[in-house]
Amino acid sequence: MSYPNLFDLSGKTAIVTGGASGLGLSIAEALAKNGAHVALFDLDQHGLEEAAHRLRKAGADVLIKTVDVADRDQMRRSVNAVADDSGRLDIAFGNAGIGGGPGFTGFDGSRNADGEIGSISDAQWDRVMAVNLNSVFATIQSCAFHMKKQRAGRIIITTSIASFRNQNWVGVPYMPAKAGAAQFGEAGGSGACALQHHGKRHCAWCFRDKYRWR
Numbered sequence: 001m002s003y004p005n006l007f008d009l010s011g012k013t014a015i016v017t018g019g020a021s022g023l024g025l026s027i028a029e030a031l032a033k034n035g036a037h038v039a040l041f042d043l044d045q046h047g048l049e050e051a052a053h054r055l056r057k058a059g060a061d062v063l064i065k066t067v068d069v070a071d072r073d074q075m076r077r078s079v080n081a082v083a084d085d086s087g088r089l090d091i092a093f094g095n096a097g098i099g100g101g102p103g104f105t106g107f108d109g110s111r112n113a114d115g116e117i118g119s120i121s122d123a124q125w126d127r128v129m130a131v132n133l134n135s136v137f138a139t140i141q142s143c144a145f146h147m148k149k150q151r152a153g154r155i156i157i158t159t160s161i162a163s164f165r166n167q168n169w170v171g172v173p174y175m176p177a178k179a180g181a182a183q184f185g186e187a188g189g190s191g192a193c194a195l196q197h198h199g200k201r202h203c204a205w206c207f208r209d210k211y212r213w214r
């Protein structure tokens with residue numbers, strides 16, 4: 001049995017948030033190599049330009065947009081612009097994320113005063129929630145609007161092992177933010193339920209054992 005077109009994404013449009021570097025850039029590269037038209041969203045304008053240069057050199061069809069995923073209006077406008085320009089939106093990779101600040105302990109288990117509950121500022125908490133959790137709502141809602149019309153689409157959210165397992169060396173706000181993102185994005189989770197009957201697949205993924213499809 002052969003599946004020559006299993007990963008063929010020709011004619012598909014994908015958005016990758018946090019696409020200027022790291023995992024997002026690798027994901028964008030893989031999507032583009034398999035034929036997708038890729039839109040990279042990121043805060044880092046210079047990183048976006050470098051990423052676009054690298055992908056275009058490899059023959060990819062790439063668009064870049066400087067977007068703060070925590071700004072819902074900006075996010076919605078940018079998603080709409082990509083979908084309107086392409087005439088479709090097939091894949092959304094909600095991947096942008098930031099660290100949660102210093103952990104409660106170091107890797108060696110030693111206590112770290114900067115990571116204790118009293119040291120976490122409102123601004124730090126709010127920003128981590130805005131980028132790692134609230135943005136997932138804006139991403140899923142704005143992309144689903146276009147995918148519903150097509151009755152097809154794929155939404156993938158990058159979460160973390162820290163979404164379901166305590167990791168003391170990870171900054172405290174990061175864990176509840178990623179747990180919320182995982183619950184919202186996960187198969188059978190709240191976001192997936194809200195999209196039932198629209199022919200879409202929806203999943204939250206992290207590196208190890210949490211990879212589920214609906």
Ligand SMILES: NC(=O)c1ccc[n+]([C@@H]2O[C@H](COP(=O)([O-])OP(=O)(O)OC[C@H]3O[C@@H](n4cnc5c(N)ncnc54)[C@H](O)[C@@H]3O)[C@@H](O)[C@H]2O)c1
Pocket residue numbers: 017018019020021022023024041042043044047067068069070095096097098099131158159160161206
């Ligand atoms: N690297 C890890 O060990 C690890 C582990 C678990 C989960 N993750 C998650 O994977 C995702 C990617 O992480 P990475 O390691 O590639 O990190 P990275 O820092 O290399 O990439 C994150 C990208 O997101 C962008 N970004 C940050 N805030 C943004 C915002 N408000 N709006 C738009 N873009 C923004 C950054 O500019 C950067 O290009 C994140 O969601 C992260 O939480 C990473």
